[in-house]
Amino acid sequence: MRFGLQIPNFTLGVPDDRLFESVAELAGTAEEAGFASLWVMDHFYQLPALGGETQPMLESYTLLGALAARTSRIRLGALVTGVTYRNPALLAKIVTTLDVISAGRAMLGIGAAWHDVEHVGLGVDFPPVGERMARLEEAVQICRAMFRDEHPTFDGVYYRTKDAYNVPRPVQPGGPPILIGGGGEQRTLRLVARYADMCNITGDAATIRHKVGVLRDHCAAVGRDPAEVTVSRLSTLVVTGSAEETAATWDFLRSAVGDDAAGFNVGQEDEIVAQIEELQAAGTEYLIFNMPTGDAAAVRRAGELLTARFGAG
Numbered sequence: 001m002r003f004g005l006q007i008p009n010f011t012l013g014v015p016d017d018r019l020f021e022s023v024a025e026l027a028g029t030a031e032e033a034g035f036a037s038l039w040v041m042d043h044f045y046q047l048p049a050l051g052g053e054t055q056p057m058l059e060s061y062t063l064l065g066a067l068a069a070r071t072s073r074i075r076l077g078a079l080v081t082g083v084t085y086r087n088p089a090l091l092a093k094i095v096t097t098l099d100v101i102s103a104g105r106a107m108l109g110i111g112a113a114w115h116d117v118e119h120v121g122l123g124v125d126f127p128p129v130g131e132r133m134a135r136l137e138e139a140v141q142i143c144r145a146m147f148r149d150e151h152p153t154f155d156g157v158y159y160r161t162k163d164a165y166n167v168p169r170p171v172q173p174g175g176p177p178i179l180i181g182g183g184g185e186q187r188t189l190r191l192v193a194r195y196a197d198m199c200n201i202t203g204d205a206a207t208i209r210h211k212v213g214v215l216r217d218h219c220a221a222v223g224r225d226p227a228e229v230t231v232s233r234l235s236t237l238v239v240t241g242s243a244e245e246t247a248a249t250w251d252f253l254r255s256a257v258g259d260d261a262a263g264f265n266v267g268q269e270d271e272i273v274a275q276i277e278e279l280q281a282a283g284t285e286y287l288i289f290n291m292p293t294g295d296a297a298a299v300r301r302a303g304e305l306l307t308a309r310f311g312a313g
Helices: 016-033 060-070 088-101 116-122 129-148 188-195 205-221 243-257 269-281 296-310
Strands: 002-007 037-040 075-078 106-111 178-181 198-201 230-239 264-267 286-290
Touching (some): 002 296, 016 060, 060 088, 088 106, 088 129, 106 129, 188 205, 205 230, 205 269, 269 296
Parallel strands (some): 002 286, 106 178, 198 230, 230 286
């Protein structure tokens, strides 16, 4: 079992000129505490649940490049890049540059995009979901080819390259791992089986178990060993200090998001460990947690707990 930390918000109570230093402190703490990877969201507006567009949001790849220079071990990626935001060959160049800066620690997380508000606000086209999925399939093929081939040519419906060069080459042999976000059973998990090294899905243990079964079926259909695909899960983590704090946290969450608990792991240390063990038994191999209200001390506590109970990342 490996663990990642996602930094989902930049409302950190500091002036703008101190914002990056606060984020870098969280990244350094995550690395020291044993997290295997660090992720940021690829959004230009903050999401409604975290305050909306009036809250600060840093551009993901500029930030990841800076964090690469402040860290030495932890892997770095966006969870996940919206396919609509960047030409895929340019995206491959960006992620390759991150791989070079980080000495081989880049990961490419990519998905079909969904936050229509920022598309409208920034003038980015937001096609229907069917077209976005088709664009995603073309994009992952282009990125993989840019990582692996000398000068690939691709002629798709939406994207194309012609004898494209990507120099310097990625540091990682075969290029950065490709993670596709989403658990759609008909299209997304099929794309994972064909093209990805990782998938990221959400839900409780029963949902994970079902999605893993669907992924294995898709892998069988294309003749791929499902062991080649790492299954990851994203959720919010809150480690509490008492039963009373756990109950109060759940009361707060239910008031904010209703009764759906699938996206949260809340409890005292032993309860969190039990929840992780259940998810692991269901087929999860990589847990990525965000801690929207957590500071560096909370990140350190979580990382040290996970490392002590499940081993180093």
